[in-house]
Amino acid sequence: MSDRRLQVFHAVAKHGSFTRAAEHLHMTQPAVTFQIKQLEDHLNVRLLERGHGKISLTTTGELVLAYAEKILDLSEELDSRVAELAGELAGKLDIGSIPAIAGYWLPPILERFKRKYPRVLPRVVMGNSRHIEEGVAAREIDIGFIEAATDNPAVEPRVATQEELVVICSPDHPLARHKQLTAQDLAAHPFIDRDPGSGLRQAAHDFFKAAGIAEDKITLCAELGSLTAVKHFVAAGMGFAITSKRTSRLDVQEGRVTAIPLEPRTFTTLQMILPRDKFRSRLITTFADFVCDEIARIAREEEGAQ
Known part of the structure; x- marks a missing residue:
């Protein structure tokens, strides 16, 4: 439900091209140009410099882009939270993981979770434990999987296995x-x-x-x-x-x-961490609970196979 002009401006800024933005948004190039002009007229500023086949942001354009990203993220989060209240679990789930967990624990867990909640879009980024912990603490990542115990007060550990x-x-x-x-x-x-x-x-x-x-x-x-x-x-x-x-x-x-x-x-300890947040979304809470159950199930199956 976000402003279409902001969506178009964000796409042009990120792709550096009206043509590529139009392709990404499935719009015509004139329609993209029109939306940018509408936004510039509304704000009464120039947001983009055009010349020699290149597009760059003005100083004001950089400021507007920063706010556009926040507004678009909040709009997307609002859509997800309203859908949750309607009983439908949907939306993006940003997951940070060390490679060992991303490659060996997450695939079967995400496959089962997607079968249960097909409208959820998991997005996995990988890094080492320190980077993932910092991303969770900064709320750039919804859930993190690290290979170390943590005492960071900004994150909440939910499950651990060895x-x-x-x-x-x-x-x-x-x-x-x-x-x-x-x-x-x-x-x-x-x-x-x-x-x-x-x-x-x-x-x-x-x-x-x-x-x-x-x-x-x-x-x-x-x-x-x-x-x-x-x-x-x-x-x-x-x-x-x-x-x-x-x-x-x-x-x-x-x-x-x-x-x-x-x-x-x-x-070594494998730990799931979440940001400390009393308004945590049902999607994050549901996935965290699901991971706890799945890790316990996998551990039982492996013990039985030995």
């Missing part, structure tokens, strides 16, 4: 013949670490620290922000990595890597 950590290495790596591995066993071998801000990085460093091994005594090989990249480096024989047992399961089954338990057994 993942066992294992060492992964190539099948012909010297570590592959071990039945279990201590921190002392690992320290002299090249280590492929995760990026700063990663909950898994913190868990691995805590494992070494608990064994009395300082960071400067670890033979660091590389720091990577991508779980996929870590697996490729490991499979190529460049070093070992520490990751969750779940995320390495398929690679082990297909023979690309070998997984060895840590000694002592070590776990």
Whole structure:
């Protein structure tokens, strides 16, 4: 129910072109031009500079764009909340997740949720635990999934499960013949670490620290922000990595890597976090409850299969 002129202006500003905005909005170019002129006449300012085949925002245009984005977001949220009151669960659900959860927990959960609520549009963005937590605290993300416990007062933890950590290495790596591995066993071998801000990085460093091994005594090989990249480096024989047992399961089954338990057994916490908000939408609350139920169901099924 937002102002059509703002929608058109937002599209032109984002696409940098009347033509591309028209294609995106399924309008004719003259209709787009008309809506922009109407908005400029209404505000009595010039919003766009046109010249040499390029479009740029004026200083006033940048200000209007910032407010247009807020107004459009609020309009969309209003539509969703009114639909909720009418008994229909619909709207966008912005989810932030670390790659390990996005790749291995979320797909079956979102598939089941979409079957139950087909008018909900999940939008998943990925990052490390720190970035996701900051996004949730700033209310840029509706729900976050991180690989670390949090004490941030701006977020509310709702559910946690644990993942066992294992060492992964190539099948012909010297570590592959071990039945279990201590921190002392690992320290002299090249280590492929995760990026700063990663909950898994913190868990691995805590494992070494608990064994009395300082960071400067670890033979660091590389720091990577991508779980996929870590697996490729490991499979190529460049070093070992520490990751969750779940995320390495398929690679082990297909023979690309070998997984060895840590000694002592070590776990990382997977946690769902929400912004602290007493006016939380029914969509967010329903999804959060659904995730809790699904994680418990998946855990029961895996225990029964063992």
